[in-house]
Every structure is written in C-alpha cells, then in structure tokens.
Amino acid sequence: MNICFLMYPWEEIDPENDTSLALIHECIRRGHGVGLCTPANLTIRNSVTNAFCTVLNRMEKIPVNLKTFYKQVKLREEMLPLAGFDVIFMRGNPPLDPIMLNFLDSVKDDVFIVNSIQGLREANNKLYTAAFGDSHSNIIPATHVSKNKNYLIKQIRESEADKMILKPLNGFGGSGVILIEKSAMSNIKSLLDFYITNSDGSSNYVILQDYIEGADKGDIRILLLNGEPIGAMRRIPGTEDHRSNVSAGGTIAKHTLSKEEKALCKQIGPKLVNDGLYFVGIDVIGGKLVEVNVMSPGGITYMNKVYKTKLQKQVIDFVESRVLDKLQAFDRRSRLRSEVDNA
Template identity: 30%
Template sequence: MTQPLTVAVQMDPLDSINIAGDSSFALMLSAQARGHRLFHYAAEDLNYADGRVWARAHPVTVQRVDGDHFTFGEAVNLDLGDEADVVLMRQDPPFDLGYITATHLLERIADRTLVVNDPASVRNAPEKVWVLDFARFMPPTLVTRSLDEARAFLAKHGAIVVKPLHGNGGKAIFKVDSDGANLSALIEVFNMTWREPHMIQAFLPGVAQGDKRIVLVDGEVAGAINRLPGEGEIRSNLAVGGSAVKTELTAREEEICAALKPELKRRGLIFVGIDVIGGEWLTEINVTSPTGIVAIDRFNGTDTAGMIWDAIERRVGAMKKG
C-alpha cells in the first residue's frame, strides 16, 4: 500500500458530469478508495507568482450517488509544486490558448509534482496532429484550408470526411460524397470558424462496423470497446449517440499499440485512448482527457482506473526516490 497522496484534479465543474460514464469521476473514486486526498479546481483557477504555481482548490469527496455525487470543503490556495503529489489534467478540450497556457504553468512544477498526462507532451501531441507521426497506420489524410486541395483529394479518393483539426467528441464531422456537393460551402464555413487548417480523410466504409477505442496505460493495453454509429450516422462517439459493444483487438491493432508503446512511455503519457476504424486504421491518439474506461470495465470486468493509479503510484515513488 502506497502512502496516501495529495491529488489535485484539474477538470470541468463536477456538477456538469455524467457520473455513470465519466472517466475522471471513475479515477477520483478509485483514488479516494486508496486513501488519497482529493482536491478539485478549474484551469482558470491556476495562478503563478515568485516561482510558485497554485490553484484556488476545494477539497472534495465523491460517491456514486447521482445528483449527490460530490461534497466540497472550504476552498484553499493549494501550492501545486509543494503541497500536491499528483495533478490530473482532465478538463475537456477545446485545445485552445487557455488549455495551452495551463500546460505551460503546470510544466513549471513537473519536476516536483507528477502531472498526468505530462503537460509538455500534451501540448506537443494534439489528437489529430501527433497521430501524423504514425501515418503508416492512418487512412489517406490531408491537412489544409485550401478548397482546391480538398477538391483534388476528393477526386483521388472518392467520398471524404471533413473535421476540425482540434475538435473533440465527434463534433462537426461531415461526410462529403464523391459528387462533392456542398464541399465548397463546407470549406468556406470551416475557414470562417477556425483559423487553423482542417483534417480531411478518405471515408472508410468500415466505420459502419465500429470505431474502436483502445485505452493504453503507461504504454500497455488496458482494454477496448467498439463504438457503433447510431441510425443514419457516420459518427460513433458515445457523446453523439453511438453505442458500445464488447470487442477484442485485431493483429493490426496490436501492431499499432506496440508501435506507440515506447513513445508513450518516453513522453510520460500514462493514460491514452486511441481510435481505430475497421480494425486497421488509426485516426486519433487522445492524450488531453481520454475517456472510455467505465464502458471498458463494464464489458471486461477489469479495473482500468486501478491500473492507472498503479502506474501513477509507481511514477510518484520513482520521483521521490530520485
């Protein structure tokens, strides 16, 4: 049994979460069961002065009772470098300047306090950008703001999918059929909405058979679920009406996970979720606030939150010895 840790959880408001499926809440329950002390704060509560990073944080206890799932104590100024052992960076994207600034502030304490996932690595590995390092496992992909490039890609590959480069949760994902209807209007809207380029990929008919979420803990496969799109949908994210079913990994998916493992460990990316379509096409590497562990454990009888805390406790022990 490890010594009790002080754990600061940087996340969205607790009253807004769905405790039945929320991975952050599952991690908090697991930490509390191990005797760790929990604090909650939002990214906007971070402060810096004189080399210190602190947050106005509430001590919190949690329980699996819908509508009465957390109790706050009186807020304190928690020094994240000196008074916390672990910071869980679990607020949802968008991966905007507020998110990036939080990683810069937390990076200043990462030599003393374990930040999960490592803030510099999170900043340098946005979901749909870092995955390009593993392009050999990806479907044909174009990153652009150019309508002409999008048209040429469509002509080469037939039906395509257009999505924001820093989107999340299955939002704003559009299929454009081979006739290109509405492609120009769609690129126009995307260019007006986002300053960065957009991601365009060849449409994979295999998405009808599901989009697999595989969770890796410190580089090791913890489990997976297959997310099936709802009626009339190409998106299989649970947040937009997809449904989860039990699944196993294909040989190709095992190959993908093996290729990722050393880089995840090197970068301090302890809790990662990857998305694979049709058993073979890697589309995202989720490092900011990965989800899916509650559904995985429900189907497989596993304890993924416990695996994550085992990895965290090992890392904290190594830091304190070092």
C-alpha cells in the first residue's frame, strides 16, 4: 500500500510528540510506501494531478523510537501522480487551503482520503460544531459567531455569566483564545477591533461562547476513529495560561470517559462518519462539545505515553481495511463486467 501524507514540511515535525510522525512510522513499520507533500507542492502535469513528494526510503531496520526514526530515515524527492497512491492522509494545519481541495477533487474517486474532501469543506472551521446543537440538544455551549461588534458587545452584556470565551473562527492549537470578563468591559471594544478588523479593511469572524464552569481545570481531548472513541486524555492548563493545549504549556493526564462523554460521542459519531470524517479529535469541557478538529487531530503520542499503548496501530488498521474493501469492490465489479462482456 502507498500512502501520501498531505501535511506541513518534514522539517517542522516535532520528533517526540508529533501524531503525524507516529502514523508515518507505523506505515513504514508495516512495509507501506510513504510520501509527504505540502499543499504548495501540488501541481498538474499533462492534465494529471501530481505532487512534488518527499519520499521516505524503505529501511532494513526500523527504529522503535520516533525520535531515532526521524533522525535515521533517508529522504528523496520525486514528482508522483496522486491517483497512484492508495491513501491520502490529510494532516495539514488550519486554515484550510481551498485551492488544495480543488486539486484533490480530481482524485477523490480514485484514492481513499482521510478525511474526505467534502467533510473537510464542511467541517474545517469552528462553525461545524454548531451543527450538533439545536433546540433538542444541549451538548454545545451557547455560541455566537459574528463580525458585528455591537451585536457581540450586546451578547456579553446580556449574558448571565461573568466570563465568556472569545476566539477567532479560523484559529487552531489554542491560538487567539482569550477569556473575557464583564468587569473589564472597557477593554472589550478594543479587543474586538483587534480580532475582527484587518489592516487592509477586511474583517474576520469571531466566536463568542459561554464560559463553562470547570474550564479552568482543563478540557478533555477525545480521538474518534470511524465514529468511535479510541482514546482520551485530560489537558490541564499551565499556571500562566488559561488554555489547556499542550502547545500552550498545558500538561496531560489519564482520563476515563464519563457516561455523559460516551453519550456525546455516540450522538455525534454517525454524522462524522456520514460526512467522511473518519479520524477526528474533539474537545469537551463539562460534557459540552467545544471543538471538532478534523484537519490534523493530535494527541496520539501523548495518549500512548500515559496509557502505554500505540493508537496509531488502530488508525492504520482502519485505513488498510478501507483500502482492501475498495480493492475488493473494484475486483468484483471488474469480474462481473467481464462476465457480461463475454456473454
């Protein structure tokens, strides 16, 4: 099997904690061919979508340690057709590049893509979370999304809570997430100006959410594979930052899913799978769904450390099974078509 990881550059990988590297390592360990490319390396040659790929050479002895593997693996550069891969694993950081998806549209019927193109289009920003909330559901905190500063200020003033969370619509890794308090209303307008208005006159959407009690103690990252939870961890904020993201100084601890969290996963799992979102990370606070991460959900390496497991094996098992199903369906169709042709 040949797998293309469409992601950030090899040089930007954190060899100790990178989920993408754990997945790549597992693929190499199983003997699969692996190539990497960034969105900027996609190209069309003679009407065929190609990529300038960084290809990992096969290794006779594969180091068990990720950091050692990262240092020892040999790379080469090749231009390769994307339709020649069995799998394209989407691992790019937000924001989503719509041009990249346009390139991939030409191969989406030939290659199994994790996560699907249509799913990424629908779920690449924080608006997707709102799809799980309605008048009969209470799994997301009260959420407002707008560019209208007066409207947002009104919502803050009318909120029964003393605190709310403000974040950019296209942020990731905890970037730009701030805690605002009614006692500091004099600063709110300048904050909204900073978040919404760009220097060129354009504007950005921001998200305003009710603060969930207990958020100061951290959140729960849950990884879902094909709609089912495969791992979870508690992320605890550092002493100098309210964000619980590890990239923002947070720490991690073991976590056993509560009955409420299991019910949440069961409720949203079918929609994720239906949208082609097979490998997803969700963030939960107090039983409320805060974010759905579909582009490059992380956490595998951290969960592996605290639970002494290897979650990447489950992910690649799933990918292999889907590719096998696709190949068997193709073989069956070819065989049946041959019968008809020879009748």
